[in-house]
Amino acid sequence: MAETTAPRPGATQEEPEEARHHSSERLVFFSDAVIAIAITLLALELPIPGEGVHGNAGVLRFLHEHLPEYLAFLVSFTTIATHWMAHQRLFRYATGTNGRVVRWNLVWLLMIVSMPFTTRLLTSEADAFQVQFTIYAAAQALAGLCLTVAFAGVLKSGLLRPRTPPAGVADALAWVTTMVVTFVLSIPVALITPWASLCWVLFPLVRIALRPVERRIADTVGALNATGRDIASV
Template identity: 35%
Template sequence: MSDHHAQQLERLTFFSDAVFAIAITLLVIEIHVPHLPGGGDQAYLQALYGLLPHLFGFVLSFLVIGALWASHHRVFGMLQGHDDGLVWPNLLFLLSIAFMPFATALMSGDVNGRVPALFYAASLLLAGLLQRWLFTRALRAPRVRPQVEPAEIAAARWRTLALPCAALAALLVAWTAPPLSYLCYALIPFLTRLLAAQGRRRARRRQAVAA
């Protein structure tokens, strides 16, 4: 593709990186430093204990958004140029990322509540589905660099199922046991590796059959 298309892809990537960075930074806003004039050690320990749900929400969402950024970075590094077909899918995906600080604040305010847990899971499910839509459109010829192996393209596509699967499981668990629903997100790293390996195997099997 032309230098113009390469520059447009670079601009789109820089803009996306900025949205990810801002969303991650906004997560910490809900963690307010306790102000206890003359409170003593016990008062500070109690105040910090009260912040644990917000710290939990910060760490969880930081890791999820960070993983989504890493996937976005990996996939866009496979591309050789930009076209208008990527703009709106990328914007809608970034919309879900920019919304995450609000969903995190709601969840952190009551980690035992059903509605906050359902809302958080639904937000992650939407982000995962939009990511899959974006990557499915992006990883098509002639957008992909010629030197990228089909197995890696397949792995990138299959990885996008990890977050929707974990979020859907969390959505179901949150209906009856909201606090336990957050354990479902611990499955994401394992699902990512498992699905990526499955994608590579299927792609290599197809190559072997075609050969």
């Protein structure tokens, strides 16, 4: 009878590549499902004319009165869609996950699934604009930070696929960083004026201003591809 050799104490067994890849796929599939739920809940909060609204003029008046809710929906939908696209582009290059990546990904999903609430809070009739706006913008910024930290865990753990295109990773992270910076900048403006949401229109300019950051990220990913070193040593 053939003998099986027990692993030495303290020895580590290499996880099969297929299992690691499958782990990454499960994280992506779960994230996709949560994002789909968040977008559905976001749409369900849209106001629609009720029985008290009559005629074309009545409907148009109703839509005009609730224009802030519809604009907030578009902003939140665009933000969630950008998060989803960035998550797809980043984690397609992950060979697996670990506890740190999963935990931060879950916190990111918590921020995503709370967006229907923060969106409704932003457009509610409560007379506390600064608090409402700050909570909304802070939640958006925190979501971007959590996604960035989650993918940083992939890099630091050496879970990046060989020959990962640096430009693709850098571009996705740059979009997320742009969202974080734009929403953070709008928070102090909200303390001065109720038109702080106009800061979000500066998104394209912030994206251009962060080109040096994008190049730095691309250089880092390229160095990891070339040397396989930990990102902290690059």
